[in-house]
Amino acid sequence: MLLTVDRAATRLSDIPAVVLAGGLGMRLRAAVADATKVLAPVHGRPFLEHVLERLAAASLRRVVLLTGYRAEEVERALGARCGPLRLEYSRETRPLGTGGALRQALERLDTPTVLLLNGDSCCDIDLQAFFAWHRRRRADLTIAAARVADASRFGLVRLSMESKVVRFFEKSAAAGPGWINAGVYLIQRRLLEAMPPGQSLSLEREWLPRWIATERVLGFKCTGPFLDIGTPESYAAAESYFVNPKR
Numbered sequence: 001m002l003l004t005v006d007r008a009a010t011r012l013s014d015i016p017a018v019v020l021a022g023g024l025g026m027r028l029r030a031a032v033a034d035a036t037k038v039l040a041p042v043h044g045r046p047f048l049e050h051v052l053e054r055l056a057a058a059s060l061r062r063v064v065l066l067t068g069y070r071a072e073e074v075e076r077a078l079g080a081r082c083g084p085l086r087l088e089y090s091r092e093t094r095p096l097g098t099g100g101a102l103r104q105a106l107e108r109l110d111t112p113t114v115l116l117l118n119g120d121s122c123c124d125i126d127l128q129a130f131f132a133w134h135r136r137r138r139a140d141l142t143i144a145a146a147r148v149a150d151a152s153r154f155g156l157v158r159l160s161m162e163s164k165v166v167r168f169f170e171k172s173a174a175a176g177p178g179w180i181n182a183g184v185y186l187i188q189r190r191l192l193e194a195m196p197p198g199q200s201l202s203l204e205r206e207w208l209p210r211w212i213a214t215e216r217v218l219g220f221k222c223t224g225p226f227l228d229i230g231t232p233e234s235y236a237a238a239e240s241y242f243v244n245p246k247r
Contacts, residue, residue, distance in 0.1 A: 012131040013059040015111045020098055020183075021048060021119035022068025036070040038119040039077055040229060042238040047229055048074075048119050050242050052082040058127035060115070061085060064108050066101040068092035099201030106192050114192065118183030122241070124224025125184060133220055134186040137163075140215040141191060143208075144184035146226035151178035154228070155204060157219050165217045168208050179219070181208075182226055191215065 021038045038048040055063060063085050067074050071091045080087055090105035102116065113134070115127070123146045134142040143165060145157045156169040157179045168181065181204070191211060195201060211217050229235040 010135075011059075012115075012128055013061055015060075015113050015115055015131075016109055017055050017060050017063045017115045017117060018102065018105060018109065019048070019051070019063055019065050019117050019119045020101065021065045021074055022071065022092055022101060023120060036073055037229065039074060040235060040238075042242055046077055047238060048078065049082060051117065051119060051122055052078075052085055052087075054122065055117075055127070056083045056085050060127075062088070064088045064090055064105050065119070066090050066092075066105055068095060068101065095200060097200045098203040099195060099207050100199055102203060103192060103195040103197055103199075103201065106189075106197075109189060109192070112189050114187050114189060116185040116187055120230060121183045121226070121228040123182040123184060123222050123226040125182070125220075125222045130184070130220050131186060134218075137218055138216065139186070139218045140188050141211055141217045142186045143168075143217065143219050144182040144222050145179040145219040146182035146222045146224075147177065148180050148226055149177050151176065151180050153230070155181035157181050159219045159221075163218050163220070165212050165219045168204075168212055179221065180226070182222060183228075 023037055039046040042050055052063060061084060065074065065078070065087060067089055068091070071089070075089050078087055088108060090101070090108060092101055092104070096104060123144060125144050130142070130144060143157060145159065148154065157165055158167040159179060160166050195207065201207065225241065227234065227238060227241045229238055
């Protein structure tokens with residue numbers, strides 16, 4: 001069902017969060033061979049559940065999960081609610097890539113601004129400040145940038161003095177510290193409407209570079225810790241990252 005776009009949404013609690021939760025997680029198989037990546041257990045609960053709880057704490061109330069690989073397991077594990085969050089699912093019937101999966105979910109997104117997150121990473125970001133900053137700067141797209149000691153495994157973000165994203169390097173080979181794409185975005189709906197539906201698209205390789213060249217794309221610096229569970233080594237750090245888990 002197509003939804004009417006709410007042009008009056010002005011609070012973070014008014015907008016939906018969209019979470020990419022359909023990745024294969026091939027590099028993580030050695031650590032969690034029997035679970036899809038976003039369901040990898042941390043303190044006895046799925047990693048994605050910890051991410052969702054942080055969204056709830058930031059006043060979000062509705063989340064659309066983009067599922068693909070082993071989608072039924074994700075849907076069965078999380079159900080229709082996570083605390084105050086209402087969960088919906090947009091399932092791929094064939095691989096669409098990060099961009100294609102996001103475009104497929106567009107009919108479920110009823111606000112002019114969308115919060116997008118990777119389901120296999122987490123950064124210590126003040127989402128209320130992130131949203132206010134995006135609106136105040138009148139950005140078309142704002143990317144959360146996290147500072148890490150070794151940027152070689154991530155998408156490196158180069159920012160101007162005015163916080164404009166001037167270049168994006170997807171999984172750069174350059175080692176050393178740097179600002180990386182933390183996998184948290186605020187995107188204006190009109191950018192998503194321009195993406196062709198029903199096609200396999202890469203948000204990181206195809207659309208982010210295109211938007212950086214043509215739209216007002218800004219980087220919001222996050223100084224708190226960043227966690228990505230893409231490898232067994234980084235997954236091992238997840239237990240200590242979430243220091244106050246619910247029991």
